[in-house]
Amino acid sequence: MKKSLIALAVLAASGAAMAQSSVTLFGVVDAAYAYGSGSVSNTSQLKSSGYSSSRLGFRGVEDLGGGLSASFWLEAGLNNDNGSGDTTSTNNQGASGVTGGGLTFNRRSTVSLNGGFGEVRLGRDYTPQFWNLTVFDPFGTVGVGTVGVGTTQTLNSSLGGPTTVRASNSIGYFLPGNLGGFYGQAQYYMGENLSNAANKKDGNGLALRAGYANGPINAAIAFSETKFLAGNIKAVNLGGSYDLGMAKIMAHYNQDKISGGNDGKGFLIGGLVPVGAGEVRLAYSTYKIDTVGADPRTNKLALGYVHNLSKRTALYATYARLSNKNGAAQALNGAVTGLNSNSNGYDFGISHSF
Known part of the structure; x- marks a missing residue:
């Protein structure tokens, strides 16, 4: 009898603990037929992430009592057209720190402590300087790492370096969400080099973002070095x-300055228009690099339509046209184009979230 009572007590305690915590499996599988044309060569391919970046993730939260909670977030990028995983940068220093090919939690891998003070977040995470580019882009900067069809040119041409989108080894702080619409974050990230190395500060950075969202209005500014x-x-x-x-x-402006090197700047203006069960997306973006003797510039016009079959499944189509000037030669969907030539791109796909 005593053993039965002890067992029941253990089960009850276990149930109470489980009731205070939760773990969620989530993800997106997105595939598209993609075509790109350029003055040198064209491409035709099946690719992932034409509308929403394909991913597999796990997130969870535990109630610690007294208004405190702990949480984690592990999110891996997927290339579902061939089954591979996305690469990740371990030291914020570009190719020297890139690893992956298998399943890597490159998109986000963080653990957090949350409370009335806000959130302290540790691990690999999005940088504050990236948020304004994606939140205020009708295409959500899908196609990061490539010249995606819809992605704003302020990201595709950016001189921001390896930490333009995400940073590893970061310590972040987020303001609490009860400040009357005001929000903000600070982040410090490290390259983790030896203190006596010539590149001891390589990959270290500090970034800040502040904004206000209330009703129909949302606006923010961000700085980083x-x-x-x-x-x-x-x-x-x-x-x-x-x-x-x-x-x-929506609109945004972005400027990157490299000490002793080139500067780049550009802007986007666009919008989202609901149409029945779908949505029209349109954007014009441009980015110019200031160099000695020439200022290469790439302009992009993008138009897309998303048709929602349900809350989790959508069909989409996107068209974009790039025009290069002053020595620029960017192209869409893997095509190759000559200096000052144009490039066209199309995506037709399906996206399913779970």
């Missing part, structure tokens, strides 16, 4: 959106 052996990079961007009901308009 990352130290690199080839030259420190300072980035500043700001963006905003306004929901008119019948459409949401």
